[in-house]
Amino acid sequence: MPDGHPDVAALAGLLAERSRAAFCLALLDGHAWTVTELARYAGVAVSTATGHLNLLVEGGLLTEERRGRHRYLRLAGSDTAELIENLAARAPRCPSPVRSLTDANRRRALAHARVCYDHLAGSLAVAITDGMTASGLLTWQDDPRLTDRGIAWLVTADIAKGTPPPGWHPHIRTCLDWTEQRLHLAGALGAALYRHMVTAGWLSETGPSRIITLTTAGRAALRQHLGLPDAALAPPQGGLSP
C-alpha cells in the first residue's frame, strides 16, 4: 500500500459530473443496470456512458459483471451507497420545475417510499422508525439500539430467523433521508426489515424506478404492529389544505 496523501480530489471528481452522479443515484436502487439503460436514464449517448462507467469502475465505486453482450453495473457495496446518500443529503437542491401531472405524482411517490440500496427510505421509512421508537421497540438512548421488546418483536414477526443468542443485537446504522432531512434505519436491521416487508407482501417494487408502494396488507400490518395512523402511511395529498 503506497503511503501517500489521500487523493480526495480524484474520488470527488468521479462524482463531480452530472452524468456520473446520475448513474450513481440511479444505482442506489440496489439493482444492476446495463450501459444502455443508464445512458437513457441520464440522457446521454451510449458511447458517452461507456466512458463514464469505465471511470467509475476503475475508481472502485462500481462493479461490473459481463454476461454475453450485456454489461451489468452495480454499486460496489453498501458503504459506497452510504457515501452517495450522505453526499445527496448535503447537496444543494437543483430546482427542477414540475413539468407534468405524472411528474408530480412520481416525485410525491418517491418522497414517500423508495429503495435506498438495501433498505427503505422516504417519509414511510421515517414513520416506521418513529413508530418503532414510540412502541418501545427502538431506543435512541446513546445510540440507536433495539430494546429487549424490539428483539422479541423481530422474532415473533419472523424477521429474524430462528432464536437469536442472548445478548444479540442486529447491526444498526442510520441513514440521512434526503427528502425528509431526518434519520431512518439502515444497516443490517434496515436491510432485514426491507427484505421482510417485500417477501411478506407489504411492499411492492412497482417498476424500474426506486419507487415503492405500500400494499393494503402492508398498511394493515404496520397499523397493527406499530400503531401507525393511515395519515403516515399514504403519500401526502396534493390538495390546497395548508
Next chain:
Amino acid sequence: MPDGHPDVAALAGLLAERSRAAFCLALLDGHAWTVTELARYAGVAVSTATGHLNLLVEGGLLTEERRGRHRYLRLAGSDTAELIENLAARAPRCPSPVRSLTDANRRRALAHARVCYDHLAGSLAVAITDGMTASGLLTWQDDPRLTDRGIAWLVTADIAKGTPPPGWHPHIRTCLDWTEQRLHLAGALGAALYRHMVTAGWLSETGPSRIITLTTAGRAALRQHLGLPDAALAPPQGGLSP
C-alpha cells in the same frame, strides 16, 4: 425549500479540485486559516485561492469571519469534517515520494497522532480506542458504547464535568482513520477526550500542522489509565526491523 433533485455533482465538484481539496484537508485541523496561509499550503497564487475559497463558502462547506484586513476560514461544522474524512478514507492514495528526512519524520508523526477537527486520529487514537476496549471501559457489542465502568472512569478522570445523571451516555461516533484503516473514537466522547488530554498536558499541539505529540506526562497517564505499552505510544521507528 425548493423540492428538486439533490445536485450531488455540484457538491462533489467543490471537492474535485486539487487546491480546494487541499484547503479542506488542511482545515481538518479545526483551526481558522487565512487566505494567504491556505494559498501557501496548497502552492497556488493568493488570487487563485480567493476564487476557490469563495466557491467553498458559497457551497456551505466553509464559513468565514472577516476581521480587519484578515479573512479567517474554517470548516462549516463537524458534519462537514466527517464528510471530508470519510471521503479521504476511501480515496485512492497518490504516491508522493518522500523527498527528505524531515519529510519522512513528519509523515510518520502525522500517521501516529494528529487532529481530526475536534478529536484525535492516527495510530495513537486507535491504540487508545483499543486500550479502552481491552480495559472494559468501552464495548463494541452492538454499537460502540461506554460501559458502566467507562462512565465511572470518565468521572474519576475528570473528563466529564460533575456527576452525570443515571443512564447518561456521551454521544459516540466512529471515524475511519485514513492512515490506519481502522476506527477511532469521534463524536462528543472523542472531542471531550481530546480536550481533556490537551488541557491536562498529555498532548501538545506542536505547530501549525495537524501533528500532535504525546508528552512524557501523557505517556505515563495512558500507561497508568489504560495499560498501554510504550510500543503503542511512540511513532514506529524507521529502522530495518521487519
Next chain:
DNA sequence: CGGACGTTTCGGTCAAGCCCGAACTGTCGC
C-alpha cells in the same frame, strides 16, 4: 500621511474533459 500588508478584481492564456456520431467488435436469435 505614507508604506506595508492582506485581499479582491480583472483580463488573458491554456489545458482538461465532456459530448456526439460513425465505424467497428462481439453476441444472440432466426
Next chain:
DNA sequence: GCGACAGTTCGGGCTTGACCGAAACGTCCG
C-alpha cells in the same frame, strides 16, 4: 450465415474552468 442488438473505440468540436500577474482596494501601524 445474416440481421438485430449491446457495447467499445476513435476523432473532432466545443465549453469549462484553473491559473497567474498586475492593478486596485482596504486596513493597520509608525
